[in-house]
Amino acid sequence: MVRIIESGKKYIAKKLANQAVKLFGSASPKTLARLSSLLERIASTKDAKEIAANMRKMFETNHPMARWFRRVAKEVSPKCRDGFISTAIMNSMFLGLPIRMKFKNEEGFYPPNLIVISVTMRCNFKCPGCWAMEYSSKTPDLDINLLDKVIREGRDEMGIYFWTITGGEPFVRKDLLDLYEKYHDCFFHIYTNGVLINDEVADRIARLGNVAPMISVEGLKEATDRRRGEGAWDRITAVMKRLKEHGVFFGFSATSTRQNVEETTSEKFIDKMMELGCMNGWYFQYIPIGNNPNPNLMLTPEQREMSRKNVYHLRETKPFLE
Numbered sequence: 001m002v003r004i005i006e007s008g009k010k011y012i013a014k015k016l017a018n019q020a021v022k023l024f025g026s027a028s029p030k031t032l033a034r035l036s037s038l039l040e041r042i043a044s045t046k047d048a049k050e051i052a053a054n055m056r057k058m059f060e061t062n063h064p065m066a067r068w069f070r071r072v073a074k075e076v077s078p079k080c081r082d083g084f085i086s087t088a089i090m091n092s093m094f095l096g097l098p099i100r101m102k103f104k105n106e107e108g109f110y111p112p113n114l115i116v117i118s119v120t121m122r123c124n125f126k127c128p129g130c131w132a133m134e135y136s137s138k139t140p141d142l143d144i145n146l147l148d149k150v151i152r153e154g155r156d157e158m159g160i161y162f163w164t165i166t167g168g169e170p171f172v173r174k175d176l177l178d179l180y181e182k183y184h185d186c187f188f189h190i191y192t193n194g195v196l197i198n199d200e201v202a203d204r205i206a207r208l209g210n211v212a213p214m215i216s217v218e219g220l221k222e223a224t225d226r227r228r229g230e231g232a233w234d235r236i237t238a239v240m241k242r243l244k245e246h247g248v249f250f251g252f253s254a255t256s257t258r259q260n261v262e263e264t265t266s267e268k269f270i271d272k273m274m275e276l277g278c279m280n281g282w283y284f285q286y287i288p289i290g291n292n293p294n295p296n297l298m299l300t301p302e303q304r305e306m307s308r309k310n311v312y313h314l315r316e317t318k319p320f321l322e
């Protein structure tokens, strides 16, 4: 009997998820709050209920995150928007949870929420301070069949639908787009320098709908060109414009150093990233390893505190996810 009720709940949750995906582009915050409240009621785990409750509050109070959802609905193509919502939100945050609970009950610990895979150490750039360069000549790319097995087992046995792909530069590999297509119910979040995303690749990503490039920048033009080479900013922003034109969900990743942290965590920087079409962003703090490490670029304790405060301020004010 319990099993019948549980599978009934799963069925309703799936239907509701599909409905939510269709409604996202046009529904009012009030409708989305009601939908979240329904999800809250039928969610099968405590964690899922909590996530749904937070979403409901967010829509009820018109939090910047609710405005962010509207940006996604407006600026991202229907294919990429629906792909993002159904994989990164519904599958990863809700529908994967019963599998995760089962894993926990059998193994005694929770599986991770996401898995990061470094698929290659090769790269078309040579940035100072990059750890991947230490290994690029000695380390072969991860075998595609092994990657396939890891993703299948992670999804089916651990309920992991959110995959972060990193390198080196993941887009030097041409075989991965087929893998992302095969696992169309998973979300692939890809750290990239971006410049290999030509029109053909952008078009393929747009048609897949479950792939989100996170493009590396070092701040605005001067800081980005200083580390990545003259002209890097123009090439990167051209890629961002291309992805925006294709309606792809994408973002930035920035490494904060002693020299650029004020800029990377400023309103001016986030406004520029939003203007270029970024939906989210990731911050990393410089660690002196890899090619020509420089301890003087590490953040001071005061800068770490400032960075934390700045990011909290951005979260409370901007329709942006960082």
Ligand code: SF4
Binding pocket: 123, 124, 125, 126, 127, 130, 131, 132, 133, 167, 168, 169, 192, 193, 216
């Ligand atoms: S930092 Fe990124 S773009 Fe630069 S060399 Fe390393 S992997 Fe390549």
